[in-house]
Amino acid sequence: MKVARFQKIPNGENETMIPVLTSKKASELPVSEVASILQADLQNGLNKCEVSHRRAFHGWNEFDISEDEPLWKKYISQFKNPLIMLLLASAVISVLMHQFDDAVSITVAILIVVTVAFVQEYRSEKSLEELSKLVPPECHCVREGKLEHTLARDLVPGDTVCLSVGDRVPADLRLFEAVDLSIDESSLTGETTPCSKVTAPQPAATNGDLASRSNIAFMGTLVRCGKAKGVVIGTGENSEFGEVFKMMQAEEAPKTPLQKSMDLLGKQLSFYSFGIIGIIMLVGWLLGKDILEMFTISVSLAVAAIPEGLPIVVTVTLALGVMRMVKKRAIVKKLPIVETLGCCNVICSDKTGTLTKNEMTVTHIFTSDGLHAEVTGVGYNQFGEVIVDGDVVHGFYNPAVSRIVEAGCVCNDAVIRNNTLMGKPTEGALIALAMKMGLDGLQQDYIRKAEYPFSSEQKWMAVKCVHRTQQDRPEICFMKGAYEQVIKYCTTYQSKGQTLTLTQQQRDVYQQEKARMGSAGLRVLALASGPELGQLTFLGLVGIIDPPRTGVKEAVTTLIASGVSIKMITGDSQETAVAIASRLGLYSKTSQSVSGEEIDAMDVQQLSQIVPKVAVFYRASPRHKMKIIKSLQKNGSVVAMTGDGVNDAVALKAADIGVAMGQTGTDVCKEAADMILVDDDFQTIMSAIEEGKGIYNNIKNFVRFQLSTSIAALTLISLATLMNFPNPLNAMQILWINIIMDGPPAQSLGVEPVDKDVIRKPPRNWKDSILTKNLILKILVSSIIIVCGTLFVFWRELRDNVITPRDTTMTFTCFVFFDMFNALSSRSQTKSVFEIGLCSNKMFCYAVLGSIMGQLLVIYFPPLQKVFQTESLSILGLALGEEWTAAG
Numbered sequence: 001m002k003v004a005r006f007q008k009i010p011n012g013e014n015e016t017m018i019p020v021l022t023s024k025k026a027s028e029l030p031v032s033e034v035a036s037i038l039q040a041d042l043q044n045g046l047n048k049c050e051v052s053h054r055r056a057f058h059g060w061n062e063f064d065i066s067e068d069e070p071l072w073k074k075y076i077s078q079f080k081n082p083l084i085m086l087l088l089a090s091a092v093i094s095v096l097m098h099q100f101d102d103a104v105s106i107t108v109a110i111l112i113v114v115t116v117a118f119v120q121e122y123r124s125e126k127s128l129e130e131l132s133k134l135v136p137p138e139c140h141c142v143r144e145g146k147l148e149h150t151l152a153r154d155l156v157p158g159d160t161v162c163l164s165v166g167d168r169v170p171a172d173l174r175l176f177e178a179v180d181l182s183i184d185e186s187s188l189t190g191e192t193t194p195c196s197k198v199t200a201p202q203p204a205a206t207n208g209d210l211a212s213r214s215n216i217a218f219m220g221t222l223v224r225c226g227k228a229k230g231v232v233i234g235t236g237e238n239s240e241f242g243e244v245f246k247m248m249q250a251e252e253a254p255k256t257p258l259q260k261s262m263d264l265l266g267k268q269l270s271f272y273s274f275g276i277i278g279i280i281m282l283v284g285w286l287l288g289k290d291i292l293e294m295f296t297i298s299v300s301l302a303v304a305a306i307p308e309g310l311p312i313v314v315t316v317t318l319a320l321g322v323m324r325m326v327k328k329r330a331i332v333k334k335l336p337i338v339e340t341l342g343c344c345n346v347i348c349s350d351k352t353g354t355l356t357k358n359e360m361t362v363t364h365i366f367t368s369d370g371l372h373a374e375v376t377g378v379g380y381n382q383f384g385e386v387i388v389d390g391d392v393v394h395g396f397y398n399p400a401v402s403r404i405v406e407a408g409c410v411c412n413d414a415v416i417r418n419n420t421l422m423g424k425p426t427e428g429a430l431i432a433l434a435m436k437m438g439l440d441g442l443q444q445d446y447i448r449k450a451e452y453p454f455s456s457e458q459k460w461m462a463v464k465c466v467h468r469t470q471q472d473r474p475e476i477c478f479m480k481g482a483y484e485q486v487i488k489y490c491t492t493y494q495s496k497g498q499t500l501t502l503t504q505q506q507r508d509v510y511q512q513e514k515a516r517m518g519s520a521g522l523r524v525l526a527l528a529s530g531p532e533l534g535q536l537t538f539l540g541l542v543g544i545i546d547p548p549r550t551g552v553k554e555a556v557t558t559l560i561a562s563g564v565s566i567k568m569i570t571g572d573s574q575e576t577a578v579a580i581a582s583r584l585g586l587y588s589k590t591s592q593s594v595s596g597e598e599i600d601a602m603d604v605q606q607l608s609q610i611v612p613k614v615a616v617f618y619r620a621s622p623r624h625k626m627k628i629i630k631s632l633q634k635n636g637s638v639v640a641m642t643g644d645g646v647n648d649a650v651a652l653k654a655a656d657i658g659v660a661m662g663q664t665g666t667d668v669c670k671e672a673a674d675m676i677l678v679d680d681d682f683q684t685i686m687s688a689i690e691e692g693k694g695i696y697n698n699i700k701n702f703v704r705f706q707l708s709t710s711i712a713a714l715t716l717i718s719l720a721t722l723m724n725f726p727n728p729l730n731a732m733q734i735l736w737i738n739i740i741m742d743g744p745p746a747q748s749l750g751v752e753p754v755d756k757d758v759i760r761k762p763p764r765n766w767k768d769s770i771l772t773k774n775l776i777l778k779i780l781v782s783s784i785i786i787v788c789g790t791l792f793v794f795w796r797e798l799r800d801n802v803i804t805p806r807d808t809t810m811t812f813t814c815f816v817f818f819d820m821f822n823a824l825s826s827r828s829q830t831k832s833v834f835e836i837g838l839c840s841n842k843m844f845c846y847a848v849l850g851s852i853m854g855q856l857l858v859i860y861f862p863p864l865q866k867v868f869q870t871e872s873l874s875i876l877g878l879a880l881g882e883e884w885t886a887a888g
Contacts, residue, residue: 021157021233023172023240027202027213031176031231040158040231042176045142054156061155061171061235074122078114093292106296106731108867112739137667139170142229147422159232163223165453166666172239173217173230175199179451180226183217184668185210188241194224210240222668226453265771269710276714277302280721287724296731301717313706314699317750321695329678330688331662337674340656341692343766345563346637347685348628348655351570351580352523353425353664354642354682356546360429364522364543366513367400369495375436380421380428382435395438400494402439404540407527409434409442411463411478416440425664426525429544430480444468449475452533456621459571460485462533479528479536482571482619483514486526486538493538502538510541517543518575521583548584555686556585563762564689565637569617569625577618591615599624607631625651638766640685642677643669659685686759693761694754696770697829702749704775705826708782709819713737715787716815720794726803728794728811732868736858737815744847745823752827752841775829782825786818805871809859813873816855820848 026034035042046054079085091106137152142160152170155161161173169183175197182194188210198214210218217223217230219239234240277298284294315335322332332338352358365373365386373393377384386393386401396402408430414423416435421428434440446465454461460481466473479486492499493506500506514524522543530536556566568586570577574593581587593616599607608631617628625641629651632639641655644665649672652658660673661680670676677684713734720728729737740746793814797807827844828836839845858868865871 023213023216023233026174026233027216028204030201031199034174035231038158038231042160042231044145045160046158047144051156054158058156058235060153062153063236075118078118084110084114137168137170155232155235157232157235161230161232163217163228165223165225166668167223168667169217169219169221171219171232172234174233175215175217175228175230177229180453181228182225184222184224185218188218188221273302273714276718280718283721297727301713301734313702313746313750317695317699320751321691325688325691328687328691329684331676331678334674337657338692338695340638341689342696342764343638344640344657344689345763346565346632347640348567348569349642349682351568352546353661353680355552355568355584356548358425358546358664360425360544360546362429362433362542363545364517365401365404365540367404367540368493368538369400371400373401375433377436380416380432381419384436386437399497404527404542405434405437405439406442407478407529407539408480408542409439410446410465411461411480426544458485474531477530477532477536480525483524483526483541486528489533490528490536490538499537514541515575517541518573519579521545521576521579523572523576549681551683553584555683558759559686562760567615567617569620571621572618574618577616581616587615593618596620596624599627604630604634608634622648622651626654629654690754690759693758697758698750698752700770700775700829701752701826702746703770704779705749705823706746708779708822711783712786715783716790719791728808730808730869733812736868740816740819740851745851748841748844748847749826751843782822786815786822789818790815805869809870809873813855813859820851823848
């Protein structure tokens with residue numbers, strides 16, 4: 001096998017070689033050789049000109065495998081509907097019997113029906129396509145010596161990519177730096193155990209399968225632990241993930257429960273409709289009516305009565321609702337979640353970044369020898385001062401404070417550039433503190449020899465370093481983390497420049513200070529340093545504030561009032577957690593708080609008994625979330641759970657609604673979630689629940705409209721046949737009614753603006769069918785009004801015992817106008833049209849006006865008069881029809 005395939009592209013007079021390298025060969029070669037083949041600069045990355053040049057050949061780093069069926073084929077496929085084929089057969093029979101007018105009429109009506117169905121289906125597909133573009137993958141890439149945050153599709157072979165915990169690997173990479181790196185390759189290899197990665201080249205004999213290439217990070221896999229840098233060797237179709245992705249895309253998305261129930265409802269209605277239509281045909285034939293006319297009317301009635309558009313309208317409404325949610329900063333990845341949102345009765349939310357701003361700022365320092373320092377200024381910048389006893393402290397002026405700042409700055413992976421944080425907010429707060437004291441350069445003074453990364457389980461991070469100017473001296477450890485964990489590794493403390501043995505009395509002092517800072521709503525971090533872990537010197541505590549987000553308190557109050565219970569999950573201490581929860585209105589005198597240790601001591605059954613009263617889970621880690629979810633679900637709750645870390649992924653999958661953070665959330669987390677909050681704001685969850693309830697109500701509205709129209713049309717023809725009346729509507733008129741029923745008026749009910757009161761209504765029981773007794777009653781009442789009104793007009797016109805085109809036109813028009821009023825009353829299940837506003841849904845107004853204009857064309861436009869066998873009505877006749885409609 002060749003090392004690489006070099007392909008030539010003309011570039012003016014010169015020809016540029018563009019390298020393409022396979023993962024198998026890249027894993028066998030040393031990093032330097034891979035970089036040489038790819039003409040890459042590993043440390044500084046490619047320049048913009050080179051990136052553009054390579055992209056011109058390789059294209060974007062994405063898969064374009066969807067081979068769209070031509071529109072004309074999609075249009076033709078609409079004619080495969082059995083009912084449409086029956087109508088076509090009816091038109092052919094009419095031609096054979098020389099009834100050319102009927103044949104033309106039926107054909108025109110078929111074309112209109114098919115076109116409406118095609119447009120609906122096309123809209124549905126386009127809406128779903130839009131959804132798939134909502135969450136573009138991103139990555140960190142080095143270009144021209146700068147670390148950039150860019151879209152993964154922008155990458156080209158030769159780019160340098162940085163990976164950290166929780167990232168999705170954006171392209172196939174040959175790793176050249178790796179610290180404690182393990183990657184979940186289950187999406188590619190099916191192997192569930194994360195794979196440890198190294199940078200050394202591999203012998204050709206040992207890298208036959210993908211899983212054994214331990215120096216390659218494959219596109220689409222997930223970083224579970226550690227960090228790394230790699231050079232891009234394959235993008236898009238040239239990555240190992242290409243084939244897997246093609247297979248994945250071929251899988252059809254499963255239907256939502258609501259779509260399934262609509263499919264079932266449609267089938268049941270089809271069954272009953274065919275039964276009734278069969279009886280109508282039989283009775284009509286026995287009464288001596290024209291068999292071809294009865295056949296055509298029956299087939300048209302089947303087209304009208306069977307709500308084949310119901311599942312499509314449901315999909316369009318769900319998809320359009322999801323697009324509206326995007327404007328409210330919530331990305332719903334899976335359509336069924338829209339239904340589930342209206343049933344959600346418990347929200348478990350992380351505190352940091354969701355209920356609070358996640359703009360961490362150090363406001364208080366407590367040194368190990370008892371000094372208190374206040375810190376001014378907010379945000380990730382150098383503006384602010386550190387004040388001890390009224391004096392501003394800068395640099396190494398106060399050694400006790402400086403040591404704390406030094407430890408926080410060196411034991412840190414964050415970077416603040418142009419007042420923008422790249423890294424974790426807590427670490428950003430410590431860098432900002434160092435900037436205020438002019439000590440932020442300390443980070444560069446040390447060379448890191450080893451690192452113990454932070455994890456939500458151990459709740460601390462440590463680094464082992466040597467000073468650049470004193471590399472012959474022993475290594476020094478710096479540690480930061482939760483006080484309870486850090487103090488375990490300390491044996492001494494600093495007091496006025498001396499190192500003293502850490503006594504229990506001193507520990508009690510620190511514990512009291514930590515509790516005092518926590519009860520003030522501060523997040524408390526402990527810092528220590530020393531020759532090695534287990535022999536550290538305690539340096540002191542810093543208090544970091546994370547102010548609540550604006551509007552969260554109001555959202556919490558509204559949700560609790562509507563019957564949604566809210567539970568806060570945090571790694572903070574009890575004092576801090578309860579202080580913030582009380583400030584947000586989550587915690588009252590009757591509420592309880594439970595620690596992570598207490599959760600560990602209980603089984604799911606025991607936890608489920610106390611969980612309804614618990615408002616705060618403190619010192620909790622992601623593994624506790626799983627237990628909390630199971631205990632709530634055991635009580636029959638529908639649970640929404642927020643998360644942002646790698647370890648949250650399992651809990652997000654287990655929750656009824658997994659909610660990932662858009663800004664701080666890892667790719668692993670977003671992958672597992674059902675919904676993503678673009679701005680990480682708790683208020684957005686409330687907006688999503690409101691929208692979810694509104695969408696469900698809209699679906700109920702058009703189900704009511706469609707079913708009442710369908711039942712009315714069936715009942716009208718059935719009664720006329722049984723009473724031996726002439727047919728009040730001909731086949732073409734019935735098809736026109738079907739166009740109105742499945743067309744714009746029905747569609748526009750799906751985009752009815754959300755009622756502002758809907759959020760105050762209690763969550764829906766997920767077991768409830770969409771067809772409640774109340775809705776069925778409304779459908780029947782609407783149908784009876786349409787049938788009685790239309791039959792009365794027909795009977796009134798028939799008093800001369802002669803059926804004329806004018807009679808059927810009056811009846812037909814009356815039915816259509818009754819149905820328009822039916823659509824108007826279907827806009828809300830609880831409020832009158834005057835309460836919700838006559839023109840609040842502009843789309844509905846346009847749809848009804850369009851339908852009325854269409855109806856007038858059918859009555860007065862000569863070519864359409866021939867198709868629909870209508871006759872021009874006098875203004876009096878039209879007014880009389882409308883008068884009866886309004887009375888109905």
